Amino acid sequence: MAPMSGPSHSNYVLRTVEERGIRLIRLWFCDVLGQMKSVAISPVELETVFEEGLQFDGSAIDGFSRVHESDVLARPDPSSFGVLRSGRDGGPATGAMFCDIETLEGEPFAGDPRAVLRRVTGEVRQAGYSFMCAPEVEFFYFASGDPRRVPEPLDEASYFDLTITDVASDLRRRTIGRLEAMAIPVEYSFH
Structure with missing residues (x-):
């Protein structure tokens, strides 16, 4: 499954990271209880993570996976990219993006709140309603x-x-x- 946005968004993020001297990119997602989770990567890894996702052990996240089916992918959504301000030491800024969580086969992970919201709003739209919040x-x-x-x-x-x-x-x-x-x-x- 491709990221939520196309190559132009990914290229924009890669260019911004380089131009702004960003040394750390935080990848964010929520567990099924709404608790924000984060993993940080270096700019060197960013292009690969855009293409392949970042594999991690979902069984360590509340409500995600059982141990025997544990690995999932965090796939950054480049349209959500933002630059966080520099730290107190005045060091380089940090980038951040929300991620979609997928199975290793590239399908939306059933426990990903973003996937659930996307699925439910699609069902609402098919029923002739508009979802606004x-x-x-x-x-x-x-x-x-x-x-x-x-x-x-x-x-x-x-x-x-x-x-x-x-x-x-x-x-x-x-x-x-x-x-x-x-x-x-x-x-x-x-x-």
Whole structure:
């Protein structure tokens, strides 16, 4: 089974990795419980992994495979490629992509949440319906402190308060900038 996107996407990723000096590419997938998993490869391995997938022991992942049928393939979806910012040491940026999980025969793995979603949305479409969803991410900023104590909010503002001078306002602006740099649109922001 071919990757979700064509050679032009793969070529774009390979070119970007080289041009940006990316030294590590994280391949992401979820287990059946929704827990994000990750394996990192070097740029030298990337083209081969695009072509052949990355074989790993699925029996080590909750809900994936039994020991006697354990090996599966992680096949990166180049259309999901993003560049994560450099680490705290200012070193090279890291690339990341979501993967489709396949059997060794190249078929979608039944325990891959992406494959399940793709199959179910196809069934919904065949039944004449449209499937639409969107995430709503909410988060809070807490002051640094003793990790053994209950976290304290960074500010005292309430829901939808106008806050232009507090620390959290600047953090929200910077967070939006980072999300948009990764091509994640932000519809709006509020306290």
